[in-house]
Structure formats: structure tokens, C-alpha cells
Amino acid sequence: MNLDALWNYMQIENEAAKLENAMRQSPKRQLLLKNRNLFKDLQNNNTKIEADFEAMAARLEELVSEHERLNALLGQHLEKLEKEPPVTAEETKERTEAIVKLNDTLGRYENEIKKLSKDIDVKTRQQKDIRMQAAKAKAEYDRVKVEYDKEYNEDNEKLKVLRQKVADESAKLDSSDYEQYKSIKSHVTPPMALLMNNQCSGCFMSLSIGTIRDMKDTGKFTLCDNCGRILYTKD
Numbered sequence: 001m002n003l004d005a006l007w008n009y010m011q012i013e014n015e016a017a018k019l020e021n022a023m024r025q026s027p028k029r030q031l032l033l034k035n036r037n038l039f040k041d042l043q044n045n046n047t048k049i050e051a052d053f054e055a056m057a058a059r060l061e062e063l064v065s066e067h068e069r070l071n072a073l074l075g076q077h078l079e080k081l082e083k084e085p086p087v088t089a090e091e092t093k094e095r096t097e098a099i100v101k102l103n104d105t106l107g108r109y110e111n112e113i114k115k116l117s118k119d120i121d122v123k124t125r126q127q128k129d130i131r132m133q134a135a136k137a138k139a140e141y142d143r144v145k146v147e148y149d150k151e152y153n154e155d156n157e158k159l160k161v162l163r164q165k166v167a168d169e170s171a172k173l174d175s176s177d178y179e180q181y182k183s184i185k186s187h188v189t190p191p192m193a194l195l196m197n198n199q200c201s202g203c204f205m206s207l208s209i210g211t212i213r214d215m216k217d218t219g220k221f222t223l224c225d226n227c228g229r230i231l232y233t234k235d
């Protein structure tokens with residue numbers, strides 16, 4: 001059993017883990033992801049607006065053509081009124097009603113066309129805004145990506161060196177020590193803690209006299225009663 005070697009090994013392993021963590025939480029990486037997500041959201045919004053446009057344009061086309069048709073029909077009615085005026089009261093009533101009804105429908109269509117045109121204007125402005133925001137997000141993404149790639153490549157080189165060091169050092173460890181270390185590490189990280197003032201520096205629990213006495217027995221690991229870490233003293 002060689003606790004010193006294991007302790008030194010843990011420092012290197014911690015250093016690698018710290019770097020990996022820093023890489024994941026890099027502000028540049030966060031900014032990159034933020035802009036990527038923003039760009040995607042804006043693209044989705046744009047797609048939705050495109051679909052809205054398509055539906056509105058189809059409805060507008062329908063309304064305009066229907067309006068044209070009814071307007072021509074109204075023209076025919078009015079022309080007929082001049083050329084062949086109604087004779088009976090009933091005929092007058094019937095033909096007047098038809099004209100009023102046509103006029104009402106035309107008015108409704110006109111209102112809908114006006115409203116639709118306004119909606120299309122609003123959507124057009126929205127789309128312009130969204131496209132501007134998307135272009136900004138994309139430009140920001142591209143800018144940060146260059147910086148992030150540089151940072152990532154540098155960190156990744158460092159990480160490769162550290163990981164190699166971890167592998168080299170682990171090969172030098174007593175294999176039974178290393179197996180126990182790994183098994184403890186699967187429950188608690190870091191798996192070793194300094195004993196300071198009769199306290200475990202991993203969980204800050206005071207240790208029993210028995211446990212402290214056990215540490216002098218160098219034949220096996222002494223584990224913290226509370227957190228299960230391997231206890232270590234430098235002397």
C-alpha cells in the first residue's frame with residue numbers, strides 16, 4: 001500500500017477533471033450555445049411566419065377573386081334594373097333584396113381584405129425584425145466560434161497531456177490500491193481526504209479515536225466513518 005503515490009495520483013486526476021469542467025463551463029462555449037439556440041429559435045419563428053404568409057396569401061387571392069365575381073354580378077343586376085325595371089311589387093322586392101345581399105357580402109369581403117392586408121403588413125415587419133435578429137445572432141455565433149475554437153484547441157492539447165499523465169501515473173500504482181481507490185471514487189469524489197485536527201477534510205466530520213488509531217496501522221486504508229473517503233496524512 002502506498003498512500004503517498006495514491007495521493008499524488010489524485011492531484012493529477014483532479015487537475016484533469018478541473019480542466020474538463022472548466023472547458024464545459026467556458027463562458028465562450030456558453031455564449032456560443034446561447035447564440036446557436038437563439039438562431040435556431042428565430043429560424044423556427046421565420047418558418048412559422050412563412051407558413052402564415054402562405055395561408056394569408058391564399059385567403060387573400062380567394063377573397064379578391066370572389067369579390068371580383070360578385071362585383072360583376074352586381075353590375076349585371078344594376079344594368080338589368082335600368083334596361084328591364086321590375087314590373088310587380090314582388091319582383092321589385094325580390095330584386096332589391098338580391099342587390100342588398102350582394103352589397104352586404106361585398107362589404108364583408110372588403111373588410112376582410114382590408115384586415116388581411118393589415119395583418120400581412122404586421123407580419124412583414126415581424127419577419128424583417130426576426131431576420132435582422134437572426135443575422136445578428138449568426139454573426140455573433142461566427143465571431144465567438146473563431147475564439148472558442150482557438151480556446152478549445154489549446155485546452156484540448158493540455159487535456160491530452162494531462163490524461164496521458166493520469167494514465168502513466170495510474171500504471172505505476174499498486175493495483176490493489178488503485179482498484180479500491182476507483183471503487184471508492186464511484187461513490188464519493190474526490191475519493192481521498194486529508195485528516196486535519198482529527199477531522200475528515202472531505203466531509204468535516206470529527207473522527208473517532210478508534211479510526212484515528214487505525215491510521216497508524218499502515219497495512220490497510222482507513223476510511224472516514226461518515227463519507228467513506230480514504231483518509232490521508234502527510235506525515
Ligand SMILES: [Zn+2]
Nearest residue numbers: 200203224227
Ligand atoms: Zn469524511
